[in-house]
Amino acid sequence: MDYKKIADEISQKILSYHEDTSGWKVAKSTNNIIVSWKPSTEYSGSIYRGEGIIEEVPEKVIPFLYIDEHRNKWDKSLKHYSILEHIDQDTVICRSITDSHGMGLISSREFVDLVHIRRYEGGVVTTNGISIDYEKCPVNSSNVRGFNYPTGYICSPLPENPAHSKLVVYIQTELGGLLPRAVVESALPNNIISFITSVQEEIKKFYQDNSRMDYKKISDEISQKILSYHEDTSGWKLAKSPKDIIVSWKPSKEYSGNIYRGEGIIEEVPEKVIPFMYIDEHRRKWDKALKHYSIIDRIDQDTVISRSITHTYGMGLISSREFVDLIHIRRYDGGVVTTNTISIDYEKCPVNSSNVRGFNNPCGYICSPLPENPAHSKLVAYIQPELGGLLPQSVVESVLPSNVVSLIINVREGLKKCYQNGN
Structure with a gap:
């Protein structure tokens, strides 16, 4: 149809x-x-x-x-x-x-x-x-x-x-x-x-x-930060580059760790890629890093609050973590579509003893049509998580580049299956 x-x-x-x-x-x-x-x-x-x-x-x-x-x-x-x-x-x-x-x-x-x-x-x-x-x-x-x-x-x-x-x-x-x-x-x-x-x-x-927290103001601030990361091309150092995915890093201005940037080509247009990446009925199917993902509130047409719980990773070095994030979708000229995210305190999903609560400093995806092939996109992911608990930062930093590579690979594979099945 x-x-x-x-x-x-x-x-x-x-x-x-x-x-x-x-x-x-x-x-x-x-x-x-x-x-x-x-x-x-x-x-x-x-x-x-x-x-x-x-x-x-x-x-x-x-x-x-x-x-x-x-x-x-x-x-x-x-x-x-x-x-x-x-x-x-x-x-x-x-x-x-x-x-x-x-x-x-x-x-x-x-x-x-x-x-x-x-x-x-x-x-x-x-x-x-x-x-x-x-x-x-x-x-x-x-x-x-x-x-x-x-x-x-x-x-x-x-x-x-x-x-x-x-x-x-x-x-x-x-x-x-x-x-x-x-x-x-x-x-x-x-x-x-x-x-x-x-x-x-x-x-x-x-x-x-919902007036106690100004979600619009937060969304505007985070969107501006993600755009600034994308525009500032200085200081990035290569962390990992398998085949056609590149992961780079540099010291974060938000916390004592690093910000990571992952880049890869996706064989779909941005308007299909970005919804696939954050809408829960899609993400639960393709994101192998998560054992739970749900949208727990919608603030407006382009802004949601999500809850995610990761699997253990780094060969068991890092136990599962819970994140509660504000996610805002923003579009720019030229068909560019972005997600702009930060962890928040949300009274309907308080911290509990069942999960270690992590914190995502400003992170997001920027998805742009490829000039040479507008039916495909360049996806750039920015992440800078604090995982909480007693983990040494060096352990966290050692596994994040591989996680970014896996994310981009999972998006590619999941998108192909999704649109081959007529969704």
């Missing part, structure tokens, strides 16, 4: 709904939410439009709406929501099961949707979705399968207050089963109002809970 083509087509349709202001009729309105409708051009029912103001910027609103660990907490209309697969950085396949609604007139429904995030000029961020057949989640007798025709959210900064957003929701849903269309149409306006109200209320609570 050509997910990119589908995502492009649906994004264009959602934009066309937004630009066509004719024919809408008010179905229901509250003090600050308006729901309108008109006949759908996709099926025999109606398309509904809900409009409301959200007291956050679009780049914070949209991730809150579709990322599973957020949506499961706030969306009262769903009894299950999960992301089944990440197609790329901005495209996922998700599964949702609704609660019954309309005072029990409409039983729960299951949806499997392709959802694509797209940005436009002026800080506008959108989701663009449609139901699909997905072989890993077939229709079964446990749930009535519904179908979402092109649906989406368009979130735009308010001109009079750019720290707030206007959220516009478009839905056109076939619920399946034997429900009369009139029953469905009578319930949908209330559902949209409840949805927008839940977003307005819950997003305030979420960002109040």
Whole structure:
């Protein structure tokens, strides 16, 4: 299935709904939410439009709406929501099961949707979705399968207050089963109002809970440091160079050890390489250095908190370590995609006696298209970990070059398998 083509087509349709202001009729309105409708051009029912103001910027609103660990907490209309697969950085396949609604007139429904995030000029961020057949989640007798025709959210900064957003929701849903269309149409306006109200209320609570640590400020600072490491080509000394991978080092400015740089060619474009390296369902499969890896929180579309536990390495000299890291994805001109990482204290994952807690000083990956072959990339990895415990620094330094080589080799091999399998 050509997910990119589908995502492009649906994004264009959602934009066309937004630009066509004719024919809408008010179905229901509250003090600050308006729901309108008109006949759908996709099926025999109606398309509904809900409009409301959200007291956050679009780049914070949209991730809150579709990322599973957020949506499961706030969306009262769903009894299950999960992301089944990440197609790329901005495209996922998700599964949702609704609660019954309309005072029990409409039983729960299951949806499997392709959802694509797209940005436009002026800080506008959108989701663009449609139901699909997905072989890993077939229709079964446990749930009535519904179908979402092109649906989406368009979130735009308010001109009079750019720290707030206007959220516009478009839905056109076939619920399946034997429900009369009139029953469905009578319930949908209330559902949209409840949805927008839940977003307005819950997003305030979420960002109040996360305001104690300024993740954006940290992300900006670490991104700047990783870029500075990349631009400063002086002082690097060769540590290891098997075949077509080069590992270099120089004294770190962050701690008493060294910073290591690994360089290698990856046969994929940066926009495929970087998600593969940090998204948990991929990394758990390819990174042989880790016995556990999970994303434990998503701060926004491009920022996550991860937890990783290493295997022992250095022939058992170094026991397993646990890291809790802030990871921020940043893009630059010319198709360059980067990760920018530092270990943090995170109250939901405190230090415990089960694992030695390590600390990653600013580290990251910079992935750039090869000028001579833009379908391939040059990957440069920067690492400078403090492993904690009572290990002599010399033991740590002796094994890190081999670990960097193994990382790049594992990425190459894992990527080939992943995209050969159609992911």
